[in-house]
Amino acid sequence: MARLGGDEFVVLQAIDDQSEQASDLAQRIIQSLTEVFDLEGRRAHIGTSIGIAICPANGVTPQQLLTRADIALYRAKHSGRGCLRFFDPAIDHEVDDRPQLEQELRKALVKDELTLLYQPIFDADGRVVCFEALMRWTHPILGEIPPSRFIPIAEVRKFIVPMGEWAIETACATAVSWSSSCRIAVNLSPVQVLQPDLPGTVEAILQRTGLAADRLELEITEGVLLQDGERALTVLGKLNALGVRIVLDDFGTGYSSLSYLHRFRFQKLKIDRLFVGRLTEDQSARSIVKAILSMSQELGIEVTAEGVETTQQASMLRAQGCNEFQGFLLGHPTTAETANELAAQSSTLNMVEQLRAVSREFHAGDGYIKQAS
Ligand code: C2E
Ligand code: MG
Ligand code: MG
Numbered sequence: 001m002a003r004l005g006g007d008e009f010v011v012l013q014a015i016d017d018q019s020e021q022a023s024d025l026a027q028r029i030i031q032s033l034t035e036v037f038d039l040e041g042r043r044a045h046i047g048t049s050i051g052i053a054i055c056p057a058n059g060v061t062p063q064q065l066l067t068r069a070d071i072a073l074y075r076a077k078h079s080g081r082g083c084l085r086f087f088d089p090a091i092d093h094e095v096d097d098r099p100q101l102e103q104e105l106r107k108a109l110v111k112d113e114l115t116l117l118y119q120p121i122f123d124a125d126g127r128v129v130c131f132e133a134l135m136r137w138t139h140p141i142l143g144e145i146p147p148s149r150f151i152p153i154a155e156v157r158k159f160i161v162p163m164g165e166w167a168i169e170t171a172c173a174t175a176v177s178w179s180s181s182c183r184i185a186v187n188l189s190p191v192q193v194l195q196p197d198l199p200g201t202v203e204a205i206l207q208r209t210g211l212a213a214d215r216l217e218l219e220i221t222e223g224v225l226l227q228d229g230e231r232a233l234t235v236l237g238k239l240n241a242l243g244v245r246i247v248l249d250d251f252g253t254g255y256s257s258l259s260y261l262h263r264f265r266f267q268k269l270k271i272d273r274l275f276v277g278r279l280t281e282d283q284s285a286r287s288i289v290k291a292i293l294s295m296s297q298e299l300g301i302e303v304t305a306e307g308v309e310t311t312q313q314a315s316m317l318r319a320q321g322c323n324e325f326q327g328f329l330l331g332h333p334t335t336a337e338t339a340n341e342l343a344a345q346s347s348t349l350n351m352v353e354q355l356r357a358v359s360r361e362f363h364a365g366d367g368y369i370k371q372a373s
């Protein structure tokens with residue numbers, strides 16, 4: 001037995017029948033430590049939690065075994081007093097492989113493992129007006145890792161700064177190559193927004209790629225305004241001055257302080273998909289969406305509804321004056337090539353729609369003359 005430090009101890013047990021003997025010993029330890037101790041006349045209650053890792057199943061090096069026992073201990077502590085837990089690869093996988101993912105993420109950019117997919121955003125007439133660039137990491141062994149998993153890791157170590165720059169540059173260059181002149185939206189992490197040189201970086205990217213500034217949208221979340229509002233607002237103001245559009249993403253789920261809407265002129269809000277998803281069955285979600293839409297109209301801010309999955313949601317949003325729609329109903333994130341085709345198709349579709357409307361008028365009478373003029 002060894003004391004690691006503070007109130008942490010390690011017990012190494014040599015056993016044949018692994019898990020049973022280990023849990024027997026652990027239970028005996030927990031049991032004996034729950035007894036009341038008499039310390040020089042004072043009654044002391046102590047308890048213990050135990051995490052167990054087994055060699056070789058959970059690791060073969062001391063470092064692996066200690067880390068995994070520690071992860072199991074963390075779970076034991078969260079299960080209440082006097083608990084024991086075995087390391088379980090199925091549950092503990094995510095926490096456990098974080099240091100390794102971190103190592104690999106560091107190299108992902110130079111190894112060309114990052115890509116961008118583009119999800120279309122439509123206006124109320126069904127035209128594609130914008131694409132949101134969404135980052136993907138294809139790991140050589142683990143396959144596709146979602147951004148919800150790797151972006152937080154990239155943020156802690158600040159790899160998100162070069163990764164984010166790469167995303168802006170790639171998205172801008174891609175948009176320039178498209179035949180349609182729709183906008184391109186790129187997500188910014190709070191870590192990026194707090195970099196004072198971000199406006200300079202964006203300006204240089206616009207120059208290098210030749211994208212018109214007003215075709216670029218940068219999406220930020222409310223979190224950054226809470227962390228360091230003043231600094232963030234200065235950076236956003238400079239970006240705005242370049243002509244870039246600033247969008248408030250996931251609106252309604254953070255702290256949604258209305259004072260930010262007052263102090264900074266966002267070009268657009270995106271209503272979080274949480275509200276959109278509950279639109280049809282939940283009266284309060286309907287009221288919140290309605291309030292966001294009418295407030296934005298008053299303020300002259302555009303609104304995109306995120307996560308539109310059903311036609312019912314789309315028509316409710318449309319009836320309430322929402323002007324942009326994004327979601328699996330209308331289009332999943334897709335490659336740059338498919339996105340380009342989609343945008344070209346959507347403008348022809350729209351032209352076809354317009355021609356149809358014209359020909360309806362023609363058949364109806366003198367409307368054609370009016371249209372033609
Ligand atoms: P977000 O910016 O709110 O992006 C929208 C997310 O919702 C995307 O998930 C998209 O695939 C998903 N989505 C779109 N329509 C629907 C729908 O109808 N139903 C459902 N259930 N989901 C829908 P994704 O690609 O997994 O991205 C998750 C988040 O990761 C993004 O949320 C964004 O915050 C972050 N992210 C993605 N790419 C980047 C990036 O390049 N940089 C930074 N900093 N963050 C990024
Ligand atoms: Mg976004
Ligand atoms: Mg969002």
